[in-house]
Amino acid sequence: MNLTESFLTALDSLRANTLRSVLTMLGVIIGVGAVIGLVSIGNGVQQSVTADFEALGSNLLTIFTDRDNSGGYPSLTLGDVDALADPLNAPSISEVAASINRQQLVTWGNGEYNTSIVGVTANYLVVNNLTEFLAGDGLYQPDIDTAARVAVIGQEVATELFGEEFPVGQEIKIGDINYEVIGVLEEQGQAPGSNPDETVYIPITTAQQRLGVERTRRGEKAVDTITAVAASDEVIDAATEELTEVLRERHDIIFADEDDFRILSNASILDTIGNVLGLLTVFLGAIAGISLVVGGIGIMNIMLVSVTERTREIGIRKAIGALKRDILTQFLLESIVLSLVGGGIGIGLGYLISYLAEQFGDIPTFVSPQSIGLATGISITIGIVFGIFPAWRAASLRPIEALRYE
Amino acid sequence: MMDLTNITKSYEMGNQVVHALRGVNMHVDEGEYVAIMGPSGSGKSTLMNIIGCLDVPTAGTYMLDGIDVSDMSDNDQARIRNQRIGFVFQQFNLLPRTSALKQVSLPLMYAGVPRSERNARAKESLTIVGLGDRTHHKPDELSGGQQQRVAVARALAVNPNIILADEPTGALDTKTGEELMEIFDQLHDDGITIVMITHDREVAERARRIVTLRDGLIVSDEQINHQKEVAS
Numbered sequence: 266m267n268l269t270e271s272f273l274t275a276l277d278s279l280r281a282n283t284l285r286s287v288l289t290m291l292g293v294i295i296g297v298g299a300v301i302g303l304v305s306i307g308n309g310v311q312q313s314v315t316a317d318f319e320a321l322g323s324n325l326l327t328i329f330t331d332r333d334n335s336g337g338y339p340s341l342t343l344g345d346v347d348a349l350a351d352p353l354n355a356p357s358i359s360e361v362a363a364s365i366n367r368q369q370l371v372t373w374g375n376g377e378y379n380t381s382i383v384g385v386t387a388n389y390l391v392v393n394n395l396t397e398f399l400a401g402d403g404l405y406q407p408d409i410d411t412a413a414r415v416a417v418i419g420q421e422v423a424t425e426l427f428g429e430e431f432p433v434g435q436e437i438k439i440g441d442i443n444y445e446v447i448g449v450l451e452e453q454g455q456a457p458g459s460n461p462d463e464t465v466y467i468p469i470t471t472a473q474q475r476l477g478v479e480r481t482r483r484g485e486k487a488v489d490t491i492t493a494v495a496a497s498d499e500v501i502d503a504a505t506e507e508l509t510e511v512l513r514e515r516h517d518i519i520f521a522d523e524d525d526f527r528i529l530s531n532a533s534i535l536d537t538i539g540n541v542l543g544l545l546t547v548f549l550g551a552i553a554g555i556s557l558v559v560g561g562i563g564i565m566n567i568m569l570v571s572v573t574e575r576t577r578e579i580g581i582r583k584a585i586g587a588l589k590r591d592i593l594t595q596f597l598l599e600s601i602v603l604s605l606v607g608g609g610i611g612i613g614l615g616y617l618i619s620y621l622a623e624q625f626g627d628i629p630t631f632v633s634p635q636s637i638g639l640a641t642g643i644s645i646t647i648g649i650v651f652g653i654f655p656a657w658r659a660a661s662l663r664p665i666e667a668l669r670y671e
Numbered sequence: 672m673m674d675l676t677n678i679t680k681s682y683e684m685g686n687q688v689v690h691a692l693r694g695v696n697m698h699v700d701e702g703e704y705v706a707i708m709g710p711s712g713s714g715k716s717t718l719m720n721i722i723g724c725l726d727v728p729t730a731g732t733y734m735l736d737g738i739d740v741s742d743m744s745d746n747d748q749a750r751i752r753n754q755r756i757g758f759v760f761q762q763f764n765l766l767p768r769t770s771a772l773k774q775v776s777l778p779l780m781y782a783g784v785p786r787s788e789r790n791a792r793a794k795e796s797l798t799i800v801g802l803g804d805r806t807h808h809k810p811d812e813l814s815g816g817q818q819q820r821v822a823v824a825r826a827l828a829v830n831p832n833i834i835l836a837d838e839p840t841g842a843l844d845t846k847t848g849e850e851l852m853e854i855f856d857q858l859h860d861d862g863i864t865i866v867m868i869t870h871d872r873e874v875a876e877r878a879r880r881i882v883t884l885r886d887g888l889i890v891s892d893e894q895i896n897h898q899k900e901v902a903s
């Protein structure tokens with residue numbers, strides 16, 4: 266019997282037993298679909314969070330006061346910012362920005378909105394990629410130098426306070442002080458650690474004057490955060506060293522003492538987050554793997570359950586002249602067809618799960634070729650092994666034993 | 672053509688041994704029409720399965736056309752079942768959910784007959800047993816008698832020269848049983864060797880020879896002269 270005949274026989278047999286075929290396929294479909302779908306969610310979340318951080322710039326270094334080592338005083342000042350911005354001191358650093366962060370009530374007319382007010386240096390918005398405006402413009406050095414009472418607001422702040430009104434040129438109140446709105450940022454979306462849409466940006470000097478300022482141990486006006494940009498990804502480590510050196514010297518920290526500041530690099534945060542998210546993907550993959558096992562057991566069950574009927578069928582086929590090889594080829598082809606078709610539909614189901622998660626669950630997804638390969642590979646293997654094993658057993662019986670099988 | 676010498680068959684059931692055949696000697700010539708009778712459990716089916724290469728004896732030799740069956744490979748035996756022997760079982764043994772035409776063309780497929788020719792020959796077989804108009808019916812859409820006739824058509828499809836039937840009328844009523852016997856008469860007239868197991872003396876007397884088994888041994892072997900019956 267040639268392969269075409271075997272194939273047509275397999276198809277005949279599958280068609281004659283539609284219910285059994287569908288049930289077997291269902292196992293493969295669920296197994297493959299679940300794995301692809303779940304892994305796509307894990308991968309998607311990982312990629313999207315990673316991309317968020319990369320958009321922030323992986324060469325950003327953020328410096329905070331370490332109050333445990335500064336006697337409880339803040340330690341960073343605008344003087345530090347100027348020193349770091351000097352290429353003679355820190356050649357690996359290309360930009361340095363500083364900010365002060367407060368939570369305050371912002372009002373306009375009858376509207377009020379409690380949100381974060383961030384006092385910033387002129388380059389802060391650029392360093393943080395906040396360069397697209399719905400209206401107006403950003404902050405410039407003269408605004409800082411003159412401690413101007415101007416504000417750039419996030420898109421959400423604008424809608425909350427102004428609704429349909431045009432914000433630029435209007436005066437908003439923070440505390441008792443009026444500020445002129447000079448720019449509205451485009452919608453940015455949640456970024457790790459901050460939400461620009463819900464933020465009001467004012468000159469850092471104004472913030473130091475108007476929002477109340479902390480002082481360092483020496484009585485200088487302090488800033489909360491310094492953001493330094495390494496000249497490239499390759500010099501992040503060098504930049505970190507230069508930063509440490511300059512700041513230790515300026516803060517008069519002697520040899521044995523600890524730094525009174527801490528440096529966080531986006532690159533290292535990215536690493537940590539990557540690890541956590543990788544774990545998430547593994548976890549989802551494990552759940553998916555379990556569905557694969559369940560699906561596999563389903564395939565196995567239906568194959569084994571149909572064994573009585575099929576053993577008799579094999580007995581009949583052998584009695585009328587089928588060779589063992591004919592039987593094995595037929596069953597192998599049946600299993601392959603079921604597994605492949607089931608696998609194909611399962612891949613479709615996986616894409617559907619991923620699509621639905623994205624559309625209705627607002628979860629980013631990414632279908633990876635590896636998950637497709639793994640899921641389909643395993644299901645097909647299970648389908649074929651458990652499709653052919655009972656057949657092989659039955660085909661090895663004498664015809665009369667197979668015919669008698671109950 | 673069939674030579675059985677000292678055939679025994681025993682089954683081990685735990686620590687108990689069942690002797691189904693205890694040394695059967697039998698010779699069947701080409702074209703003979705043999706009925707095998709005997710009480711239940713006497714070893715009739717066991718004997719027929721050995722004759723049909725569905726099973727092997729525990730001891731003894733079975734020569735088919737001068738060739739020792741125990742010397743043949745599984746595949747050779749399968750080819751003999753396919754091309755030389757047609758089986759009719761008491762329980763029909765049709766494939767579930769498969770049309771009559773497909774059932775009958777199955778042995779032809781295993782014989783390597785091309786698809787186009789297969790359908791024509793299967794249809795021909797079905798017509799011989801009077802089911803030319805039921806080719807697309809599945810077993811559960813056919814009566815017991817019709818199912819048995821599909822089984823006969825399947826047995827006939829490859830033009831075997833031996834028909835082995837294990838209580839072919841066992842599950843049929845008298846009338847459909849009679850119709851089946853007429854088909855067998857026809858096959859006998861065409862020169863096909865028939866070995867048929869039956870409990871029914873009347874059915875057995877359609878054959879030309881009745882072999883009786885008891886406790887795994889042949890206890891009588893009688894020829895029947897039909898000419899005489901017709902004359903009297």
Ligand SMILES: Nc1ncnc2c1ncn2[C@@H]1O[C@H](COP(=O)(O)OP(=O)(O)OP(=O)(O)O)[C@@H](O)[C@H]1O
Binds near residue numbers: 684689709
């Ligand atoms: N597979 C088997 N395992 C164990 N014992 C068996 C097996 N097949 C048959 N036997 C035993 O062998 C003996 C002969 O069985 P066989 O089926 O040949 O009888 P039979 O003459 O065909 O009976 P019946 O008229 O009831 O069909 C019986 O005692 C039976 O129990």
Ligand SMILES: [Mg+2]
Binds near residue numbers: 715716717837
């Ligand atoms: Mg019997």
